Amino acid sequence: MKIAFASSEVFPYVKTGGLGDVAGSLPIELSKLGHEVKVFLPKYNVFGEEEHGLHYQWDIGEIQIRIAGLVRSVHVHAATLPNSNVHVYFVDCPHYFHRFRVYTNDLDEDERFLFYSKGIIEILQRLAWAPDIIHCNDWQTGVLPLLLKENYGWDKLFEKTATVFSIHNIAYQGIFSKSAFEKVEIKPEHFRPGGIGEYYGGVNFLKTGILTADMINTVSETYAQELLTEEYGAGMQNFLEIRKKDFLGILNGIDYNLWNPETDKFIPYKYSANDLSGKFKNKRFLLEHLGLPFNENIPLVGIVSRLVDQKGFDLFSYGLNRLMDLPVQWVMLGAGEYRYETMFGELAHQYPEKVSSYLGFNNELSHLIEAGADIFVMPSRFEPCGLNQIYSLRYGTVPVVRKTGGLADTVQDWKDSISRSDETGNGFSFEEYTSESFVRALQNAIYEFHNKKVWQKIQVNGMNKDLSWAKSAGKYVSLYEKAVSKMKKEK
Ligand code: ADP
Secondary structure, three states: OEEEEEOOOEOOOEOOOHHHHHHHHHHHHHHHOOOEEEEEEEOOOOOOOOOOOOEEOOOOOOEEEEEOOEEEEEEEEEEEOOOOOOEEEEEEOHHHHOOOOOOOOOOOHHHHHHHHHHHHHHHHHHHOOOOOEEEEEOHHHOOHHHHHHHHOOOOHHHOOOEEEEEEOOOOOOOEEOOHHHHHOOOOHHHOOOOOOOEEOOEEEHHHHHHHHOOEEEEOOHHHHHHOOOHHHHOOOHHHHHHOHHHEEEOOOOEOOOOOOOOOOOOOOOOOEOOEOHHHHHHHHHHHHHHOOOOOOOOOEEEEEEEEOHHHOHHHHHHOHHHHHHOOOEEEEEEEEOHHHHHHHHHHHHHOOOOEEEEEOOOHHHHHHHHHHOOEEEEOOOOOOOOOHHHHHHHOOOEEEEEOOHHHHHHOOEHHHHHHOOOOOOOEEEEOOOOHHHHHHHHHHHHHHHOOHHHHHHHHHHHHOOOOEHHHHHHHHHHHHHHHHHHHHHHO
């Protein structure tokens, strides 16, 4: 199959969260399965062109794109995803993408990503490359399926092109005033009350993607179920209900070339499930570098996260005293909301022997934490898939998570597995969204940490779980096949 993969972030060029990881690895897995994949990304000014081997595409040249009553030029650069033959095309328009940030609160945020979406379609035209699938991801490309079907419906090149829309996080929907649709000449019926894109008098890019793509998915089975409910659906549940038979969950995998304790270039001591001694050395290395005292009997608890409500940091602030009384050390890496950055910054000052916090984005440190920590916490309010708990499982760093979304699909509670007498648990989880339940789950983990035999069993259970992309990539291929055959039937 020919697959055009549209994502507003792609690792290693640019990543603000899990979407970047997915877009950097799923296309490579698909190409390993024999498919031809081209990835499309805006050319932001946040990554080095030379460092990543970008080349200007002279044969494509300048493309003129109409938007908001003006004509703007696009130039195209291309590079190859590391260790693959997957080409990435960069949609270059400094007016929109040279803002030193990937996402902004600027007044033309809608226009930036509509322009990117149109850019993808027009580059495909220039390449005269007719994909079987355009795989759109999150609200930034939510309007692309509609544009393709209607505004570019005249182009025979796309006669057989089906669309897939993946929801990586329902909390971000791309809600704007209806002028957004006018800017790209979408028919007024789509933003009038009851229209495909209309939402409380404005327009909603995510809703548009849900109602117009041939197939839709999200990034775990549990989250797919949750999204159909009022509690988790964030206003989209009724639209997803309409599309229920075309909607499913596919768990993200992880890239073993990047996240593997046997080969990870960022960790000084490599280790495996057969020999965990390197993990212990990484812990000492990490603590020394963070300036915290090392004591092998005190568990080190890691956090790597965007510091936003979704991730459960309000549980953290409510339960702060009890959490700080626990006999553990903490290493925290995160950036986000001011109140949480302040909280973590202050904790490090208040407990210099116990807490180290790094406020910012640091890929290398995130690998070191995964390798050096004993326990990893993710008390999320909701979690579409979550990657850090999967990295943790891979690194023998026992996750303590809230049982929701992808966390519920990847972490099996040790105590539950004991009551079933199968000892398959690979972490600890809690259901009720309260700081009491969170602290209790963490206490359970701390208790077992001191029972070395049990602890190692839990670690190895996680490390031996198949978390690679191989399984999930196959599921994406079936999703694409369904989209193609559905489109054929409709024609
Ligand atoms: P989300 O997409 O909601 O942020 P995920 O767990 O799916 O959550 O993915 C987060 C990704 O971003 C992981 O690869 C994680 O390691 C990385 N990450 C998050 N915050 C930071 C940070 N401050 N520094 C380095 N990496 C981070």
